[in-house]
Amino acid sequence: MSESTDQSNGKSPGSSQPKDTNKEGIPPKSPHGQGDHGDVSNKVKEKPKSLYIRILRQDSPEDASYWERHTITYEPELNMTTVLQRVAAQAKTADGKDVTPVAYDVNCLEEICGSCTMLINGRVRQACSTLVDNLLQENAEEIVLEPMSKFPVIRDLFVDRSRMFHALKKIQGWINVDGYWDAGEGPKQSPAEQQDRYPLSQCMTCGCCLEACPQYTKIEVERGEGESDEAYEDRCREAYSKGFLGAAAISQVVLFNLHPTGKMRAGERLDALSSEGGLQVCGNAQNCVSVCPKSIPLTTSIGRAGRATTVHAIKRFFGF
Amino acid sequence: MEKNASLMSFYYRHEFLIRRLHSLLGLIPIGAYMMVHLTTNASILAGSEIFQKNVDTIHSLGPALPLVEWAFIFTPILFHGIIGVLICFGGKSNLSSYHYVNNYRYTAQRVTGIIAFLFLFYHIMHQHHYGEWLGPYFGMFDPHHATSSVGESFAFWWVKVIYLIGITASIYHLANGIWTAGITWGLWVTPKAQQRADLICFGLGIIFLGIGLAAFYAASTVDIQQVRAEEDAGHDAEVLLKEGEDERLDPTEVPAEEDSSSAEAEEASTEEPTSEAS
Ligand code: HEM
Ligand code: HEM
Ligand code: SF4
Ligand code: SF4
Ligand code: FES
Secondary structure, three states, X not given: OOOOOOHHHOOOOOOOHHHHHHHHOOOOXXXXXXXXXXXXXXXXXXXXXXXXXXXXXEOOOOOOEEEEEEEEEOOOOOEHHHHHHHHHHHOEOOOOOEOOOOOOOOOOOOOOOOOOEEEEOOEEEEOOOOEHXXXXXXXXXXXXXXXXXXXXXXXXXXXXXXXXXXXXXXXXXXXXXXXXXXXXXXXXXXXXXXXXXXXXXXXOOOOHHHHOOOOOOOOOOOOOOOOOHHHHHHHXXXXXXXXXXXXXXXXXXXXXXXXXXXXXXXXHHHHHHOOOOOHXXXXXXXXXXXXXXXXXXXXXXXXXXXXXHHHHXXXXXXXX | OHHHHHHHHHHHHOHHHHHHHHHHHHHHHHHHHHHHHHHHHHHHHHOXXXXXXXXXXXXXXXXXXXXXHHHHHXXXXXXXXXXXXXXXXXXXXXXOOOOOHHHHHHHHHHXXXXXXXXXXXXXXXXXXXXXXXXXXXXXXXXXXXXXXXXXXXXXXXXXXXXXXXXXXXXXXXXXXXXXXXXXXXXXXXXXXXXXXXXXXXXXXXXXXHHHHHHHHHHHHOOOHHHHHHHHXXXXXXXXXXXXXXXXXXXHHHHHHHHHHHHHHHHHHOOOHHHHHHO
């Protein structure tokens, strides 16, 4: 909080700036053709010389977090991963103090793997597909980066999302094809089934839906002194298995239960959904569907899974 | 502490069943009861005799009434209310970061639930004879003077404020609850279906609010003196009717007697409220 005292060197809008942007000719996603909003979009097009980035850092899982301000030179069409690369390479705060490089997770660079998910200006999204020019419309002064708040921080912006993978194990988020013999060709899928399943298959386990969910609360297992990896893993699994599965895993149950081979395990997946931390924890806030970068119809999945789980529970009660 | 922990562990292990029960009870009997109840109260507008007759019908259960009340009203409300409070503690509202309409509704569902909890406690103590021990402004409902006692219970402005808040909150909670229950039970699943259901629930909410406000208006505008007199008259007529039955008289004669007795009752009416208040 106390970092942001040096606001005087925030930005110095030179008079030549607007002309530059006119030459650029690539407006950010602002709504076009709005003459009377001229002053607003002009302010946006006034590109700053430098970018200020405020980052919530944390040295290790046990340490307390702290804010740090960094600055880099502005360039058009930067994405946040590039910004992070430069911030890390520079390893210097805005006041010129040498610091350790900021740690962050990144992999595919095209919004496919989900690993670069973080809070950017308070909203959860992928760094690689977030464009600085759009962020400047939200807040021209600075960009604020925080690690996701629902997962344990490993370091800086790098979090441990293994709880999501535990959830996928719990619901058997796979199709059983391996065996000791050749099972032959799988059953045919109709195009309609494919259409139904395809959107659900796009989930990249990024965790946006969980970050935004008011019912999904953080579980952090502290590592014991000299505890072995296995023992720690076991304790994590134990703790995670009681927490809410979350929208992503619920939706994956629908995906795999729609699959002609996956159906064979449908009952077991529904049992997992009605166990501790199952879909009953959902409170229908529907934030998940609003933030999912892949526009997966999560609340539709929750409704479908809710019905299937209830029918399954009733059937099981009466021994069908 | 230990016992608490094992109770919570029981809750979490059976949460699926408990949450389904919570949802069901919110609709039936609680939601259904509330709307029948508000409609009954709104029947004051149709005349105090009609409301009295409705109350008499309910109270004709006699000694079975507490049984019915506990089985179909108090127990379900206690269950839904206590689990509801637990549910509120299970989540953490994040409105400041995510300004989606449904996120506001999620939080509003919890806030109105808590308001309903407080309101119901006050309301039942205020009206039902269970609340009499709390003082003169509690346990005010008198089944034999149904309309006038409701009117008297609404005498203070702050009572009206409490009821207005309680009624509005409960109705929002029910209308929005029907919508979320439809998702919980998988009745409307696609965004389009949920939108259509949303419109229907909004419409229902407006109708419910109309009924609720009618009940509120009816209870706020009772002409206590006048109604008390009529009630006493009706009461006397009933006694006469009973006597008449004993003497195997033709019950069609009763209306005439009712007329004459109401004149007597009107004289007595000036004393009645004061003797009640003492
Ligand atoms: C006594 C105090 C009450 C509390 C603390 C309370 C609390 C709650 C909460 C927290 C929910 C959300 C549950 C969820 O998201 O799964 C809820 C749902 C609901 N409540 Fe209440 N409530 C109360 C009274 C009432 C009353 C008086 C009614 C009926 C008029 C009612 C009807 C409903 C319905 C229909 C739902 C929807 C269930 C669902 O989404 O599956 N509640 N209540
Ligand atoms: C204008 C509004 C209302 C009026 C005039 C009113 C009036 C009354 C009266 C007179 C009683 C006592 C009944 C008796 O002892 O036999 C009562 C009980 C009760 N009311 Fe209301 N009420 C109103 C609104 C509500 C609302 C919004 C709810 C919310 C669900 C509610 C729930 C209850 C419950 C649960 C009882 C106790 C059950 C019982 O006594 O059988 N009431 N009400
Ligand atoms: S459902 Fe969407 S938001 Fe959730 S993990 Fe998958 S891709 Fe991310
Ligand atoms: S609908 Fe359920 S899973 Fe999605 S954000 Fe709301 S509570 Fe979480
Ligand atoms: S790096 Fe894979 S989603 Fe951003």
